[in-house]
Amino acid sequence: MASTFSAAAIQIIKSTRSPDKPLFDPLKSTSTSSPFLGSTHKLRLNSLAKPIPSLSHRRPSFSVVAVSDVVKEKKPKSTTSISNLLITKDEGLELYEDMILGRAFEDMCAQMYYRGKMFGFVHLYNGQEAVSTGFIKLLKKEDCVVSTYRDHVHALSKGVPARAVMSELFGKTTGCCRGQGGSMHMFSGEHNVLGGFAFIGEGIPVATGAAFTSKYRREVLKEADCDHVTLAFFGDGTSNNGQFFECLNMAALWKLPIVFVVENNLWAIGMSHLRATSDPEIWKKGPAFGMPGVHVDGMDVLKVREVAKEAVDRARRGEGPTLVECETYRFRGHSLADPDELRDPNEKAHYATRDPISALKRYMFDNNLANEAELKAIEKKIDEVVEEAVEFADSSPHPSRTQLLENVFADPRGFGIGPDGKYRCEDPKFTQGTAHV
């Protein structure tokens, strides 16, 4: 297993308590041991580069590994040789386009929200694009994504058209859920987006169930080619919720093809991650359940992509789940209704300099993967896509009155299926005015 991740950064975690390493060391405070940047008390600019201290002596035969700062060592050398690059030109442009789409779409959402075109809670993804793009662009159409209330960009990365997402946000009948889902509930049967979930932790078991299905289809239904992988996205706040632990356990126990992707943006609304979590290094919870835990810079799409590749391939090979903690930051408040007063302006300013889109742009320029004109062309194209999405949404019709009562059941009127396999409501003898759905 160790070889599946870059060897340079692998640390073997010994999970049992040893006499020379007490379980709890009162002298070692969280803020000194944590590699996180997001403390409101103390901003440490270079802590990402600081390796996590090895917890114990090495035991190479131990099968569970934890990996941290995986790809740092893989930073491209200053050479023009293509073989040393992390991406090809085409891949780079695809990633850039997806991240620009995510950013431009969300900025437009903010405008439309303030103009009263969309309503309720709208949670924007600005700043976190490297995670969605880094992971989802590796997936096949059959692979599943299960998201949270911050789900627009996950849906876009998975291929749901921008106009369908925008229209959904406008509450129009042309939306990806005909206006019945809304901002926090993006579904797409075609693209296997199995929902945005509005409650903390709710999506994790559902994602685990989708992964269970892939395994079931392969092993019970004998669909040998079913190697579908599920990604479960959730935040740092969710990693303190019981459903997270329940599902880490079952996913590892049953070796399910799933990747648990923590988008650790350091803040659960106004609750600092460091103030909410006893051990803020979430990736460490993977090895505790017998799966690899990986910590990656979530502001760098190439690092995320490297880690994602390993984890997704591992799941596809049937080797079980991986927990990936992407350390990222949201550039806006929790939702558009959040005054965002608790986060330190210095912290925000620091992360603004680490914008994942600028970072990719720099990488592509430095390595002659793209020139200014090519990237500008992508930005222009995306602007048009988003503009078109707004026009489409704005000119689309509102749902008709009859739609109110549709889709409550898959079964048209809720009376079930007869022995002949047909809906009973279609039998004229059965329905005589009893449908109250």
Place this chain on the structure above:
Amino acid sequence: MWRIARQKLGAGGFPVLILEQSLQRMQQPAVSALRCYSSATKEMTVRDALNSALDEEMSADPRVFLMGEEVGEYQGAYKISKGLLEKYGPDRVVDTPITEAGFAGIGVGAAYYGLRPVVEFMTFNFSMQAIDHIINSAAKSNYMSAGQINVPIVFRGPNGAAAGVGAQHSQCFAAWYGACPGLKVLAPYSSEDARGLLKAAIRDPDPVVFLENELLYGESFPISAEVLDSSFCLPIGKAKVEREGKDVTITTFSRMVGYAIEAAEILAKEGISAEVINLRSIRPLDRATINASVRKTSRLVTVEEGFPQHGIGAEICASVIEESFMYLDAPVERIAGADVPMPYAANLERMAVPQVEDIVRAAKRVCYRSVPMAATA
């Protein structure tokens, strides 16, 4: 806690043991309901009815699998899944850790993505820990996704007042789940109900909450050849008139059907002809059958074990008042569980759930017969 108690009692004998204790403690009167079926050829327990329905549906569709605590090696806490592990293997009879929120959600996710899970709650009381997935993830997804993601899942397990287990392990969830659009809620009484409704639930493309009753598992009911056929299934949303009558309508479900039939027998001796309606389906509710019966009898008594406020009886009353008000000759009587958490003491517990004599008295009141002062337990 109950689970610990079960561990101490050891494997195998526990559910039967509890059931027998229950029968003794509750002076279970539903047994006598059987007497009205005289010419039965074959009998089957509710437990076997559920087991055979599961078995047949798993055999018919490889996408159907059973998941829950103790469903596999232990053969089910109440032996409902007996023999299924042996027959279908651990991939399809999945023993889960004690994680209601986790495995209920996993079931929902599997249903989203093409399987047809049957999720067993050891009792429905534990579904409280998973209610988020039943309601938010299962019931609402078809609507929120505008029909793109349907959720063919069954949540099943024993529901309702048990015996001597105190407030947290003894309550009826019919009204709770019955209030949620997107769910279908079924409550079988007899073996025929259990077989026909469970098979219907598993074949259904939508989420079904299937409320069994622990005290009925061991009861035997006569069963016809038609019901034993593997193609048999009952319609969701249709009530069954268990006993025809002309003076008063008694609507009820699950274990209380037995009580109502017994009450009807007593009433018959006093010249009151009671019609007993077994609801079978709490949601959709068969308003047509209920209203047709009330229009015939002009009197209504509703019976349920659950709490009175916003209960099934309340909903039925509202429906009858909306649709058949002018036919009523007397105020409606609602019999329900006492409006208190279930007490532990056996005498208090008996008073907290409806008894046959409560139903008899209520029926007499709506028929304006004199009723002697209630003799309390």
